[in-house]
Amino acid sequence: MHMHPNHRIFAVTLLTLLIGWTCVAQAWAQGVWNRQNSQTTTDLTSVFFVDANTGWIAGESGTILHTTNGGALWQTQNVPTTVDLESISFANANQGWAVGDNGVILHTDNGGSTWSLQTSGLTTDLKSVFFIDATTGWAAGSGGKLLKTTSSGNLWAPPTSRVFFIDFNTIFFTDASIGHLLGGLTNILDTLDGGSIWTVGRPLPPVISEGPLNSIFFLDTTTGWSVGDNSIVKTTTGGVFWQRQEFTPFTFLNSVFAVDTNNVWTVGSGATILRTSDGGASWNTEESGIPLGTELNSVFFVDSDDGWAVGEEGEIAHYSTGPGSTVLAANFMNGNSALFNSRVYLFNSSSTDGEITVHVFTLPTGDDPALSTTTPLSLGTLRARSALNIKLVEDILVPLHVSLPYTTDNGNLALEFTIQAPDVQGAAQVFSSSLAFGTYSLPKIPTTFSSGPTVLVANFMNGNDTAFDSDIYLLNPSQSAGIVTVRVFTLPLKNGLAQELTTTPLALGTLTARSALNIKVAEDILTPLLIPLPYTTDGGNLTLEFTIQAAGVRGAAQVFSSDFAYGTYPLQEIPATASGAPTVLVSNFMNGNDGAFNSRIYLFNPSQSAGNVAVRVFTLPLKDAGIAQELTTTPLDLGTLS
Incomplete structure (x- = not known):
């Protein structure tokens, strides 16, 4: 069949679009991990969410972070301690507890707006806290210490007279009666009465668990997983029998979370994130974009579409099957004031509304350190299929109480915009105190x-x-x-x-x-x-x-x-890495270039291969002035770019 050239182009374009949408749909269904900005470099140890928007993270030096928008913005909460916090648990959006070193127990009844100390009666480190509802919870830690409360923490006491001689690192309950303790190297203890009596099983043999176990999670009263050093084990008998599950690469795993009998995630050293979608018959590595040397300490999912992993140096990764976010960079210079007010223009082509935040950095010269906003500034919402005009002075510098005109470092600033919507495009219109410098497109910062x-x-x-x-x-x-x-x-x-x-x-x-x-x-x-x-x-x-x-x-x-x-x-x-294919670039020129006003094209070849350069030239007619014509009957040879 003979096809008209224009029809052929249309067919190829349509095919490309269909392939592109198919790829997007597959990526969406599988979900991706994206890094979130924690605003801290403190090591983070434990994460907990009550829904897809509301969550908390505990960390070293008395750190508790809180988000109400799924992690688009994390804010530090004030706590009355500076000890390292090891675990955090919430019964609902208001009632929460965190435990840490020196027997510290923290409690909030307003979502973390205020935290207060509760009396544990201990000076040893507490490693894990778990609440089954707003009144009943347990805490466990070093030296075999085990506490229980049935009064929201007003009174903590050992639930049993039994003395344990191993260090506990995780406690988990599936209901008010059935619970599990993980301690020692591979000791898993079980209770059927809320913690009064504990059955101590034998340590798991090396053929099942190669090293110490660090975390335990039960989906229900029968099915659970435990992970540790080069080990993933599973039970379908409530902990009576455990079976080893194979995975690669071998690594130290610190935390495990299951959303159903098929979908389970575990995280650990080397920024490792492993996921199974078949109950553990096979485990696959997922990329998070977090630096490979980072230890991930905790993982939490609210459902199979939303999860978080946290670790060293303030690293947070968010898993989502949604469309993701866009991060754009902008630079401004020369003392913006109310008279010379640079702009940022954003366009959202997607069908998703997205909250906008901006992080502002100084732009020093030499060895002076750059300073930045302590927390991102919220700029509102960019609606789906919509655009927004953001004024540098009025919308950003004034709310940040920056004196105008801004003249530090010659008035130079770098801005990092985060929009919780995919594929947002942006441009900056840059002014100085003397003249306009023009408009340029904002480069995207990769999410991984x-x-x-x-x-x-x-x-x-x-x-x-x-x-x-x-x-x-x-x-x-x-x-x-x-x-x-x-x-x-x-x-x-x-x-x-x-x-x-x-x-x-x-x-x-x-x-x-x-x-x-x-x-x-x-x-x-x-x-x-x-x-x-x-x-x-x-x-x-x-x-x-x-x-x-x-x-x-x-x-x-x-x-x-x-x-x-x-x-x-x-x-x-x-x-x-170079693809090996030729590079094709496009440029546009206007307004009658001649010998006095001679526009330029600058080409730079970073590869090890020379390449012949050729150009095709087209007219650029106005909208109603006709059809573009190619002025080159054959591409014009411009020589070799060595």
Whole structure:
């Protein structure tokens, strides 16, 4: 069958869309893990949710975090202790308890707005707390200590006269009578009367459990799992018999949670998250984007669609089968005030409303540390299929009580916007106190980070010197600091050959975790390389390749010339691996370029392979002025990019 070219294009496009939607649907059904911003680097030990929106996390140094929007925003709650907290449990949205070192027990009856100490009568560490309802709960810990309350914690006392000689690390009850204690190496104790009498089983043999067990979870009175060092074990007899389940890679597992007889998650060392969807017959690794060296300490699910894992250095990962969120980076400069009020424009093409928050960073030069907002500023909701105009001064700087005009670090700021909706697009209209710098699209920050470095490329023109000093703005959204280096290349005209001006990459210092950095082209790069200023070779044009030993870094360039400012644009990321396919780029030009006003295209080849460059040129007619015509009958050969 002969197909008209336009029809063929339509058919291919439709097929592409269908394939794309199929992939999205599959990814949605399976769910993904995304990192959340905890606003802390404190180690987190225990997580608990009462519904998909409302949850708490306990951690070291008396840390308790709280969210009411599924983790889009985590806020620290005030507690009357600084000891390490090991476990947290809630009976409902108001009544909750947390336990920790030195016998500390905390209680809240208002969702954590206030916490108070309860009397445990112990000085040993408590490792686990579990409440079956608002009045009845248990706590267990080191030295075989076991407590029970039937009065919401007003009175805690041992439920049995029996003395235990092992350390307990987890307690779990399926109802007011049937419970399980995990302690020692592989000792699992069971009770049928609320804790008065405990049956002590023999330690599980190495053929079943290779190492100590750290966590236990029961789905009902018969089916449960326990995990530990290189071990996952399961019972379908209420703990009478246990069977080993095989998994790879072997690792230390710290916490387990089951939502039904098929779907179970466990987390542990090396940022490991394992999931089974067949009751444990097979276990598969799930990626969270959390740095691989991180110890994950606790996992909790409200249902098969929403779960959280928490661990060292404030790391939080959220599992969702929903559409996910978007994180965008923006950079602003030069003392914004009410008169020169830069904007951010957001467009939500999805069918999901999304709450917007922004994290604001200073953009210092040199070795000064970047400062940031302690908690993200809420900017309201971006409705589905809608757009929003956010004013930098009125909507962000004024609510943060920033003095105007903002002049610290030359008025430079980096902003990280988080929108709880997928695939939001954004742009920034950037003003300074003297002129507008133009509009540029906001680069997206990945929700999951690879382990490799970030490589970004920038282009500059027209003789930067100390008076006209272009800037590079870098924002590191990850929890890992990274050394920054740069390689500098000349940008010759078409028939020239680019030269690298750096014999070895120039070190520019460290971009710390969750921070930003302002790099001046003349002062920080050209001068240390002993390049005479102003740089005039090839019209003063240069290409810079920045390598940052941290994942997910995003950047922008504020480009000056000796005559006027050229504007701000996001830096392009160079992929870690090349596909082998040719690169196709598109650009648009306007308003009659001639010899005096000669627009440029800058190309940079980071690969080890040279490539022939060809261009096709099309007209750009106005809406009612006709159809675009190709001016090149065949692609125009522009030579080789070495």
